[in-house]
Amino acid sequence: MSADQVFHSRSEGIPSEGVKDQYADGKAARTWNKFIGDSNERTQNYKDFLIGLLRKNGCKKILDTACGTGIDSMMLVNEGFKVVSVDASDKMLKHALKARWERRKDSKYDEWIIEEANWETLPRDIEAFLPNTQFDAVICLGNSFAHLLDEYGDQRMQKMCLRNFAKCLKPGGLLFIDHRNYDAIIDSGATPGHSIYYNCKYPVDIKTSVLVVGGKAQLVALDYCINDDANSEKSEFRLCYFPHKLDKFTAMLDEAFDNRAKHEIYADFKPMSAVPVPSFYIHVLEKA
Numbered sequence: 001m002s003a004d005q006v007f008h009s010r011s012e013g014i015p016s017e018g019v020k021d022q023y024a025d026g027k028a029a030r031t032w033n034k035f036i037g038d039s040n041e042r043t044q045n046y047k048d049f050l051i052g053l054l055r056k057n058g059c060k061k062i063l064d065t066a067c068g069t070g071i072d073s074m075m076l077v078n079e080g081f082k083v084v085s086v087d088a089s090d091k092m093l094k095h096a097l098k099a100r101w102e103r104r105k106d107s108k109y110d111e112w113i114i115e116e117a118n119w120e121t122l123p124r125d126i127e128a129f130l131p132n133t134q135f136d137a138v139i140c141l142g143n144s145f146a147h148l149l150d151e152y153g154d155q156r157m158q159k160m161c162l163r164n165f166a167k168c169l170k171p172g173g174l175l176f177i178d179h180r181n182y183d184a185i186i187d188s189g190a191t192p193g194h195s196i197y198y199n200c201k202y203p204v205d206i207k208t209s210v211l212v213v214g215g216k217a218q219l220v221a222l223d224y225c226i227n228d229d230a231n232s233e234k235s236e237f238r239l240c241y242f243p244h245k246l247d248k249f250t251a252m253l254d255e256a257f258d259n260r261a262k263h264e265i266y267a268d269f270k271p272m273s274a275v276p277v278p279s280f281y282i283h284v285l286e287k288a
């Protein structure tokens with residue numbers, strides 16, 4: 001039995017069948033910008049890490065597969081990369097489209113492509129608006145991939161989506177994909193409120209619930225509470241994740257690249273040995 005059948009992973013108002021979009025009620029999408037802070041400001045560590053590796057490897061054309069409100073993509077557009085941004089949630093995409101419209105006088109933003117696409121059908125979705133295109137780099141960051149729950153209990157959809165990411169890359173292209181440190185979350189039952197990606201100026205409290213089905217942790221529900229004391233406002237939303245364990249996720253990624261990719265793992269953007277208990281693991285794979 002999958003975790004989704006035991007526990008309601010979506011907010012009220014979101015169908016549990018059909019569209020598997022946790023952002024569909026617009027609640028998290030509205031609050032997301034508050035959580036991620038100023039869209040011009042990503043943490044310097046993150047920016048140096050991503051831009052540094054992209055430049056070092058000569059990457060120019062980037063596919064952001066979980067662009068959400070567009071924050072990572074905008075950082076890349078600003079740095080002169082050619083960016084194609086996709087996401088399955090129209091509620092999130094609405095914010096990215098608005099951001100592009102507001103900056104339309106800047107020619108870099110004119111070339112920024114934003115479309116709806118789902119990881120499950122990614123190569124086909126992209127082919128529809130950009131035929132015969134492969135990318136120098138594909139990114140799926142901000143703990144996005146863990147949104148994909150394990151509907152069948154054998155991770156088949158996750159494996160298929162990772163293969164789809166690999167298909168979108170040119171030979172020698174890079175995949176950047178991350179997940180929270182679920183090993184630590186399962187052990188401690190807690191999630192750090194600060195994010196290594198965002199400069200959120202409000203206190204964030206994250207209540208963590210771990211659902212164990214058949215002796216295995218199958219779902220982590222994070223209830224975010226963001227306090228804007230100055231305006232006496234409190235924003236709350238729930239997001240659910242599949243708790244990827246580092247070892248298993250590493251093997252699944254390697255398999256998606258036919259065990260032929262060069263695979264580096266970073267802990268909070270640093271070498272693994274530098275951070276014993278990181279908040280995030282970031283995997284970088286180079287397609288053979």
Ligand SMILES: C[S@@+](CC[C@H](N)C(=O)[O-])C[C@H]1O[C@@H](n2cnc3c(N)ncnc32)[C@H](O)[C@@H]1O
Nearest residue numbers: 066067068087088089092118119141142144147
């Ligand atoms: C946590 S948000 C992160 C957005 C952005 N990368 C950031 O850091 O702000 C995760 C995004 O993944 C998208 N997503 C989840 N499942 C998806 C799928 N199957 N296909 C495409 N996008 C998906 C969601 O709609 C959401 O916008």
